[in-house]
Amino acid sequence: MVTxxxxxxxxxxxxxxxxxxxxxxxxxxxxxGELAEPFEISRPAISKHLRVLERAGLVLRAQDGRVSRCxxxxxxxxxxxxxxxxxxxxxxxxxxxxxxxxxxxxxxKE
Numbered sequence: 001m002v003t004x005x006x007x008x009x010x011x012x013x014x015x016x017x018x019x020x021x022x023x024x025x026x027x028x029x030x031x032x033g034e035l036a037e038p039f040e041i042s043r044p045a046i047s048k049h050l051r052v053l054e055r056a057g058l059v060l061r062a063q064d065g066r067v068s069r070c071x072x073x074x075x076x077x078x079x080x081x082x083x084x085x086x087x088x089x090x091x092x093x094x095x096x097x098x099x100x101x102x103x104x105x106x107x108x109k110e
Contacts, residue, residue: 008056011052011056013080021035021059024038030069032047
């Protein structure tokens with residue numbers, strides 16, 4: 001099965017823990033221990049979340065001696081944002097049409 005990068009990005013973003021990890025990394029690089037700190041889940045569970053984020057290309061991990069440092073790679077978010085923007089424009093167009101219709105209908109009734 002071929003999985004496209006957009007599928008991986010949205011799959012990674014589907015989990016609130018992973019979104020919070022990305023939010024933390026938006027403020028700067030962190031160690032795995034620092035990322036795990038605010039959560040009441042095990043370090044292996046955090047590592048699983050990080051692997052999902054890495055596979056989606058959203059996190060880069062580098063070894064610094066015995067410490068793993070993680071950083072945000074926001075490029076995949078741009079593609080996701082562009083995809084969502086298409087549908088935002090679609091719905092705004094539909095809502096504008098509905099508003100015009102309702103305004104015309106109101107004018108005809110007056």
